[in-house]
């Protein structure tokens with residue numbers, strides 16, 4: 001459930017009509033609902049009740065500081081994958097001991113920043129990275145708390161570009177080699193091994209792959225303890241999918257996921273961390289855009305929008321489906337019209353949806369992409385010299401611009417010309 005509903009015939013974000021935001025900030029823009037963000041966070045937090053746990057929001061999904069602060073105030077930790085994310089989390093007021101550092105290629109600079117600024121743990125992804133982390137920690141006179149990300153060789157049954165838990169993927173160390181790698185880690189004085197990390201992919205719509213992975217992690221915990229390691233924390237990653245289409249069967253609920261966690265690893269007495277991103281932010285955000293032209297083609301009509309693939313890349317990149325709805329509620333009995341919904345960028349890939357049913361739509365009408373809160377604004381680019389679009393946060397009957405639209409001059413003036421030109 002989200003807080004984007006029709007009221008008095010127009011789509012609202014909580015108590016604010018989206019058309020009002022559109023008049024204030026122009027289109028296109030992203031808008032997030034505070035109540036939905038908090039609701040989604042609470043679903044996970046409640047699902048793990050009874051376990052010592054921390055929900056670390058995977059801020060790669062949507063990293064505006066206003067979103068981070070909203071979640072952090074509710075008790076969330078953060079999962080970061082770069083120095084930029086780490087510093088954003090800090091800037092939003094998240095203490096270092098609630099920040100987990102994930103990612104396959106942490107640089108010396110990134111490691112140093114996190115060790116100096118404070119970190120809950122590093123999720124180490126390889127032996128070379130382990131060696132670098134050890135060296136940087138020793139140089140700073142610190143001991144880095146670590147988990148090691150294991151690759152459980154499980155098929156997450158999701159889109160190939162976002163599956164991470166098979167042995168052919170670049171992530172983690174093969175679970176078969178885990179005991180040897182942990183033994184090595186224990187000899188490094190700059191590291192303190194505290195746990196195990198696993199993440200098998202994103203937009204999982206089935207609990208079975210989680211069950212397989214977490215069962216393997218539970219077995220490994222027992223083995224590693226027998227080997228003498230003090231395994232006190234399990235980071236179980238993110239990945240629970242969201243309903244992108246109202247007409248499809250909904251994925252499992254966080255409560256079911258929580259029950260699965262308790263069933264598979266609950267008996268081990270470990271502190272449990274999870275790193276959900278998409279489920280917290282995805283359906284807490286929309287992208288609102290305006291129809292620039294309605295163009296009749298051969299056998300099909302196109303809605304040409306003022307938003308494009310550079311603003312929301314998921315359809316072009318993953319063939320992703322986003323429900324698209326008009327801001328003005330269709331009156332019952334309105335006959336749907338079929339459109340191809342496209343952006344103005346000069347690539348056929350700049351197509352958001354084909355043969356999509358919408359009420360008859362005219363130039364100037366506003367429409368919204370649902371499920372755009374995660375991996376939307378954060379994946380945007382300035383391709384075609386189109387400036388990044390603004391982000392707006394709604395809270396009850398208030399709204400605030402949380403990242404303004406840059407001027408064209410600001411964008412253009414970032415270029416610098418070499419002396420010879």
Ligand code: LLP
Pocket residue numbers: 058061079102103162199201202203237238239240275276277278279314318374375
């Ligand atoms: N933890 C790690 C280590 C991850 O790599 C990810 C996502 C997450 C947590 C959060 O997963 P989530 O709960 O959001 O599924 N851009 C793609 C999704 C990429 C996911 C990358 N890793 C998309 O738009 O579908």
